[in-house]
Amino acid sequence: MGKTAEQVIRLDLPSSMQLVYVLDAIISEILREMGFDEETSEQVNLAVIEAGTNAIKHGNKEDPNKRAYFEFAVHPDKLAVVVRDEGQGFVREEVADPLDPVNLLKSSGRGLFLMEACMDVVTYGNSGAVVNMVKYKSSSEKQQA
Amino acid sequence: MNVDIRKREGVTVLDIEGRIIGSDSLALKHIIDEQINATEEGQVKILLNLEKVRMVDSSGLGVIVAAYTSVQRKGGRISLLHVGGNIKSLIVMAKLVTIFDRYEDENEAIASFQ
Numbered sequence: 001m002g003k004t005a006e007q008v009i010r011l012d013l014p015s016s017m018q019l020v021y022v023l024d025a026i027i028s029e030i031l032r033e034m035g036f037d038e039e040t041s042e043q044v045n046l047a048v049i050e051a052g053t054n055a056i057k058h059g060n061k062e063d064p065n066k067r068a069y070f071e072f073a074v075h076p077d078k079l080a081v082v083v084r085d086e087g088q089g090f091v092r093e094e095v096a097d098p099l100d101p102v103n104l105l106k107s108s109g110r111g112l113f114l115m116e117a118c119m120d121v122v123t124y125g126n127s128g129a130v131v132n133m134v135k136y137k138s139s140s141e142k143q144q145a
Numbered sequence: 146m147n148v149d150i151r152k153r154e155g156v157t158v159l160d161i162e163g164r165i166i167g168s169d170s171l172a173l174k175h176i177i178d179e180q181i182n183a184t185e186e187g188q189v190k191i192l193l194n195l196e197k198v199r200m201v202d203s204s205g206l207g208v209i210v211a212a213y214t215s216v217q218r219k220g221g222r223i224s225l226l227h228v229g230g231n232i233k234s235l236i237v238m239a240k241l242v243t244i245f246d247r248y249e250d251e252n253e254a255i256a257s258f259q
Contacts, residue, residue, distance in 0.1 A: 017167045017168040017171075018167065018168045019167075020166055020167025020168070021164065021166065021167060024164060024166060024200065039234075042200070042230065042231045042234070043234075045200065046200070046202060046231065046235075049166055049167075049200075049202050050202060050203055053166075053167060053202065053203075053204065098239065099239070099240050104239075104240060104241065104244070105210055105213070105214055105244070106207075106210070107207040107208070107210050107211035107214075108203070108204070108207050110203040110206060110207065110239055111202075111203045111204075113238075113239075114202075114203050114235070114238065114239075117238050
């Protein structure tokens with residue numbers, strides 16, 4: 001099975017939290033077309049929404065003059081997602097652990113943790129202003145990668 | 146997201162439908178805060194019915210956690226009804242399983258407040 005991207009879908013959104021539902025609609029359709037099972041689809045959907053929320057809210061600070069950019073590369077064996085914002089980025093190591101008992105009852109700070117828990121690969125580029133995420137269709141493909 | 150509010154045996158039941166993501170989370174926070182602020186100290190009893198909620202993200206989970214701490218501070222109680230699918234996974238991943246009282250039967254949930 002080839003590893004080359006068959007189809008790349010690009011999207012850019014104005015920095016408005018009211019548009020996060022657009023991401024939900026698009027990624028849901030991509031996942032359905034790719035044949036991901038329900039549980040995996042929910043995980044990927046959540047990770048993409050978290051990455052989009054981070055880009056719009058924390059990266060671009062909901063500045064209407066800035067946009068959030070999304071790329072969904074549909075491979076036979078995996079979905080690769082790139083999310084980019086026009087903000088200053090962040091240092092992953094400086095983000096508090098939401099599972100630390102002192103943080104458990106905080107009302108925010110779980111986005112990155114959930115992205116990393118739901119996807120097979122999550123890496124950060126351009127000082128955190130770019131997030132790359134991959135989800136494999138099966139665990140055997142993940143092991144072979 | 147749509148939220149219907151009803152009273153049952155002194156318990157405020159919020160029937161939530163749709164997704165709690167993005168700006169929906171802030172809207173839900175306002176609705177819950179209104180209910181908490183409108184109730185006397187020690188009398189806050191809220192049941193969040195999540196049966197028709199398709200998806201919750203970290204901001205939605207944050208609203209539920211914030212509601213829990215607000216209600217606790219006011220000497221009341223908040224419980225969750227019909228926690229399934231994505232929301233259940235979210236609560237497990239965030240290690241909040243032991244924090245929230247969860248019910249699958251509305252009568253049982255209402256009785257637990259009495």
